[in-house]
Amino acid sequence: MKSKNFQQIFYPASIAVVGATNTPGTVPNDIFTNIMRSGFPGPIYPVSPGNETISGAKAYKYVLDVPHPVDLAVIVFPSSVCSMALEQCGQKGIKAVIIISAGFKETGQKGKEQELKLKTIADKYNMSVIGPNCLGVINADRTIQLNASFARKMPDEGSIGFLSQSGALCTAVLDYALNKLIGFSKFVSFGNKMDINEVDLLQYLFDDEKTKTILLYLEEVSLGKELFELMRKNKNKKPVLALKSGRTSAGMAAAQSHTGSLAGSDEVCDAAFRQMGIIRAKNIEEMFNYAIALTYQPLPKSNRVAIVTNAGGPGVMAADSAIENGLELAKFSPETTEILKNALPRMANIKNPVDVIGDARADRYDAALTSISKDNNVDGIVCILTPQSMTDIESIAQLVCRVEKEMDKPLLCSFMGGTDVASGIRILEERQIPHYTLPESACQSLKTAVRYTNWLLRPESKVKKFEINYSKAKEIIEKSVNDKKSYLTEPSALELMSCYGFPILKHGLAKNPEDAVKIAGDIGFPVVMKIVSSDVLHKSDVGGVLVDLQNSEQVQEGFKKISDAVRAKKQDADILGILVEKMANSGQEVIMGIKRDPSFGAVIMFGSGGIFVELMKDITLRTVPITELDAEEMIKETKSYILLSGFRGAKPSDIQSVKECLERLSQMAMDFPQITELDINPLVVYEKGCHIIDARIMLNVQ
Amino acid sequence: MKSKNFQQIFYPASIAVVGATNTPGTVPNDIFTNIMRSGFPGPIYPVSPGNETISGAKAYKYVLDVPHPVDLAVIVFPSSVCSMALEQCGQKGIKAVIIISAGFKETGQKGKEQELKLKTIADKYNMSVIGPNCLGVINADRTIQLNASFARKMPDEGSIGFLSQSGALCTAVLDYALNKLIGFSKFVSFGNKMDINEVDLLQYLFDDEKTKTILLYLEEVSLGKELFELMRKNKNKKPVLALKSGRTSAGMAAAQSHTGSLAGSDEVCDAAFRQMGIIRAKNIEEMFNYAIALTYQPLPKSNRVAIVTNAGGPGVMAADSAIENGLELAKFSPETTEILKNALPRMANIKNPVDVIGDARADRYDAALTSISKDNNVDGIVCILTPQSMTDIESIAQLVCRVEKEMDKPLLCSFMGGTDVASGIRILEERQIPHYTLPESACQSLKTAVRYTNWLLRPESKVKKFEINYSKAKEIIEKSVNDKKSYLTEPSALELMSCYGFPILKHGLAKNPEDAVKIAGDIGFPVVMKIVSSDVLHKSDVGGVLVDLQNSEQVQEGFKKISDAVRAKKQDADILGILVEKMANSGQEVIMGIKRDPSFGAVIMFGSGGIFVELMKDITLRTVPITELDAEEMIKETKSYILLSGFRGAKPSDIQSVKECLERLSQMAMDFPQITELDINPLVVYEKGCHIIDARIMLNVQ
Secondary structure: OOOOOHHHHHOOOOEEEEOOOOOOOOHHHHHHHHHHHHOOOOOEEEEOOOOOEEOOEEOEOOHHHOOOOOOEEEEOOOHHHHHHHHHHHHHHOOOEEEEOOOOOHHHOHHHHHHHHHHHHHHHHOOOEEEOOOOOEEEEOOOOOOEEEEOOOOOOOEEEEEEEEOOHHHHHHHHHHHHHOOOOEEEEEEOOOOOOOOHHHHHHHHHHOOOOOEEEEEEOOOOOHHHHHHHHHHOOOOOOEEEEEOOOOHHHHHHHHHHHOOOOOOHHHHHHHHHHHOOEEEOOHHHHHHHHHHHHHOOOOOOOEEEEEEOOHHHHHHHHHHHHHOOOEEOOOOHHHHHHHHHHOOOOOEOOOOEEOOOOOOHHHHHHHHHHHHOOOOOOEEEEEEOOOOOOOHHHHHHHHHHHHHHOOOOEEEEEOOOOOOHHHHHHHHHOOOOEOOOHHHHHHHHHHHHHHHHHHHOOOOOOOOOOOOHHHHHHHHHHHHHOOOOEOOHHHHHHHHHHOOOOEOOEEEEOOHHHHHHHHHHHOOOEEEEEEEOOOOOOHHHOOEEEEEOOHHHHHHHHHHHHHHHHHHOOOOOEEEEEEEEOOOOOEEEEEEEEEEOOOEEEEEEEEOOHHHHHHOOEEEEEOOOOHHHHHHHHHHOOHHHHHOOHHHOOOOOHHHHHHHHHHHHHHHHHOOOEEEEEEEEEEEOOOOEEEOOEEEEEOOO | OOOOOHHHHHOOOOEEEEOOOOOOOOHHHHHHHHHHHHOOOOOEEEEOOOOOEEOOEEOEOOHHHOOOOOOEEEEOOOHHHHHHHHHHHHHHOOOEEEEOOOOOHHHOHHHHHHHHHHHHHHHHOOOEEEOOOOOEEEEOOOOOOEEEEOOOOOOOEEEEEEEEOOHHHHHHHHHHHHHOOOOEEEEEEOOOOOOOOHHHHHHHHHHOOOOOEEEEEEOOOOOHHHHHHHHHHOOOOOOEEEEEOOOOHHHHHHHHHHHOOOOOOHHHHHHHHHHHOOEEEOOHHHHHHHHHHHHHOOOOOOOEEEEEEOOHHHHHHHHHHHHHOOOEEOOOOHHHHHHHHHHOOOOOEOOOOEEOOOOOOHHHHHHHHHHHHOOOOOOEEEEEEOOOOOOOHHHHHHHHHHHHHHOOOOEEEEEOOOOOOHHHHHHHHHOOOOEOOOHHHHHHHHHHHHHHHHHHHOOOOOOOOOOOOHHHHHHHHHHHHHOOOOEOOHHHHHHHHHHOOOOEOOEEEEOOHHHHHHHHHHHOOOEEEEEEEOOOOOOHHHOOEEEEEOOHHHHHHHHHHHHHHHHHHOOOOOEEEEEEEEOOOOOEEEEEEEEEEOOOEEEEEEEEOHHHHHHHOOEEEEEOOOOHHHHHHHHHHOOHHHHHOOHHHOOOOOHHHHHHHHHHHHHHHHHOOOEEEEEEEEEEEOOOOEEEOOEEEEEOOO
16 A cells, blocks of 8 residues: 555645635635635645636646645646646645546546546656545644535534545534534545545544544445455554445445445445444434544443433433443442432432432432442443423533543433523533433443443454365365366365365265265265256255165165156256265254455355244354454354254254354465355254255356 | 313313412422413412412412312422312312322322322312323413423424323423424323323323324333223324333333333333334434324325435435335336436436435425426435535525425425534424434334324224134133132143134043053054143153154053153152143144233234244234234234245145134133133144144133
């Protein structure tokens, strides 16, 4: 990754606005006046072929005419003249450019070509480019105060970094945040990302001292692997929250027509985000709800929440939500209980949720919050207020601010209502105490903070490297690829699995009935017989499978039966022989496999076997490589864990062996990108060990 | 149900405030001044033993001293003197009373007794009472403008009726609604409901012309059956939305300590609400989100939504949300497409979601909304706006109002942001066009409206009445009850099921091995043998079950084997014999049963059999009686439907027979309240017919 000229983008000493105009209400004019007004200290040079001045400032015909050095160019010309403008920026020696103009990749083939041309120019002059087709860049750092965007307003300075693929969404986000006094460190709409992409920007924000929390809006994850690598490198540095739309196929179609990009599966994206430690939000509100909890408050040590309220109903709602979000209602220490008992009226509920009762004024909230905040059995507090006629809302808000200052635990508030509580909410917002209209949102946000704590505490786990027979595996795969056979035959598939140390059943390939009887005799009865032919994919459908053959006679007959049946259905099938395989004992069935995702590459799938996977979609995914812990968590995430652990008094199955299979599969997926799809269905797990019953492996033979 | 004096409560000609004081900021004073200021036209008489005047108005020592007739008394005395005050109200001939005072049932045994005393007085004088322990009553009808509550402000007049068990919550709700310009018809906090309860109030609101939609906040459903009956009687009259907290056991515990009432299972409540057509909301925001969609807009005919947006990102989010909520993205007619193509710029997306692009002004929204609203392929519209620098927010809001006036479909808006979009939102709110901060909430609300449409269109379905052998069933149950046996023995259980027409397997009770062989011979092999003893509940655990016995010898041996095994484990077990039963063929297993809920009475349970129910909790519930349609829907709601319909190429099972079993079970549950629990596990379903394999029936023998 070539390093990008971020210093010039976010902290330029001078800026040229290339294509500025004097028409108010147009993007070229808005951009120029936004930079002028935002408080940016350094010189700004309007470049405008048709104007002598722009908003009173002397304008230059071409950027090359500017007689001073320029750090950053913001191009706002129509798309048709952008490449000329960019060329001149290069000649001028400008190292950073923001191209606001639309009309490129997002409009189709012609635009795509124009964008490629821009890229060539940028590369030639070693220029770093944001855009095209974006809202621009805002740096709210008070030392520079740069609004190089056509957003209506400059946001407050804060410690949240925001990156967005959508430009139009940014205006809504800025307005939303402004209304809640949420500030930003950097705010970037990266548009078509012809040069600088979300991964570059993420790295910049990871290193940016002004940024504590990073928010990311994406419509597609085109750089899955790079994102993964970046998150691994910056592990535990800062919380990253992502909102990715295009969850459904209709949404994806809408996103495609909007961004012109191809999206991978949302399930994979979801799994990958979790694997990377990216917190996914479902909508803008959730995203900011989580962000303020993570940015403004310390992290909770664990999940024990205390609820303080002046109204029973909302206390009940909060308790419901806490439990549903996996939080625990803290049990207070005897000391806390004693304090609450003395400080609160007799009718107050001094158990969690603590009800200070409707007529409570600030003193009661003080007593409750102060004592509870010091209780070691409490990891976080949700403070609820309803506007009763005697509630001194502002005093209580101020009291909350005082208590919060002394606390080393998260405090989240919900002053419920609208108009009456507004002034109290404003006090909380000014002091960066997270406020939520609903107590439920407070609980959900605290849960998210707990999950982030758990992520940080997640033990290190390595990707295991197994001794395998690589050369043999390579030979099997390459042979099939060379033969243009996209499916491995079953004996080859079994052999490949065996190269990677997977337990397979004894088997042999019989060319005739006598062979079959001999093989069966060698491996012992009962056996299973299956047709082996590249022309037969669904063996059972053509009568190509016989199970539970008990003796030589049955095997002999079986050979003929299968051959005849397959011949009858597929006259010209190229039959390689019949596989005679030891019949597996019954055990707990699971499935696992490999898929390829356009964004994230190889993905390992695991799930309960049989009817569960088909009917319940009880599966889980991980991108490769997976660690030992990943493998363990995969198993635990599915119902198969309960089954494997010994359900209904059954003896526990060998979970360790399943884990190892998953890790070996991950290694195989890493080693052989030729494998486009692999399905082990089922893997039968016993008290000790396991066996692959069937493996279907598809290769890319293109 | 005695009729209540609602006219005097909501439309009194005169009011006495009994216990009013002159201390501002106290409930007794707030109530009086609230009534004074709200605009209530008729005379108000303060009753205050210690004051000559209250807020300048002449005060009376006792209510009996008021020399004029009084329609409604509002009692605000401390709890200790309430009964005296109520007694005097009775003597005065007052027919309606609101008791605001707290300190009754919610405080424990003593308070409970005081409340009972109040009830006795009320009954004696035929007075209707709201409360005690409540916020009061508001009637926002402009003809009376009554605020007989200690809420801070009078709400706007509107057509939403609100009933709340929690008083404190009401203040938050009123403040929330005020902020969004949501008005109310009637607003009632019913507190401890010693006389008038939520069911009475619901009936009143069903009949109230000013009320279009009813909202209900509950912490427990103590009157499940009454609610059911009421909803049945008023079917399809008005949408009822309920918010019931206490979903989790922790929440329930909090609710109990708050309201002092015992709650039933939340799953049953959820099922019952759906069965009644009550729309359940998860929190206050959801409740009002749904309420404004249902109250302000026509119902959608079906689920085809059109999305119009000026920003791609939110369009994608809305599309995601629409799909996730079961809506369909409408496909526009060729005419609409043509209009959109001509009216919108080349870069605009004219497919659904329609993107009028960031620089759109009102004219483009007009073109899009007007054409789409007339398209017969569209059932509802979600209109999204983000505040771009050139967006004329207020003009667009006004345009939306104009279009909406001409429409016969629901139009829901999301002007995304905060400060900049506020004035536009206000215009929408003033014109009662539902507005949501998130497009996702708009989609969810439209989904709720679609579901309500579907509820209204739900075909009528009757409760079937089967011919059964009632007297025999009664005999079986009464015998067991008289013998104080809480579990029916298996032969009795099978006989009872048989009385209700359930298909059971051929069986007989053997007292000795010879009996057993004879019975087996009569019914045909293979057979199953099971110990019959009231002392043995878990038959398999003591070796009391043998299956798949193929011949007389095995049956003979089996008798001894079972007897010995049971004797070895339970020496003194009272063995009634051994049941010899035809062994069932294998088929699709399902389970069904009866449970009793403290709120809703008998509940029918249905689910997939075997591992599914234990591991997946794949069950569904209905209160009795169930209709044919209920039974059908129950089956369809579980995964068993897929299995029964013929999964993986299997032949379909006899779903009709399962349906009938459910209906018969419902009839049994209605007929015999003595049955506290019944489990059929499994019922095996075949291509034709089904069989009960095991039935466990528990009776109330107290």
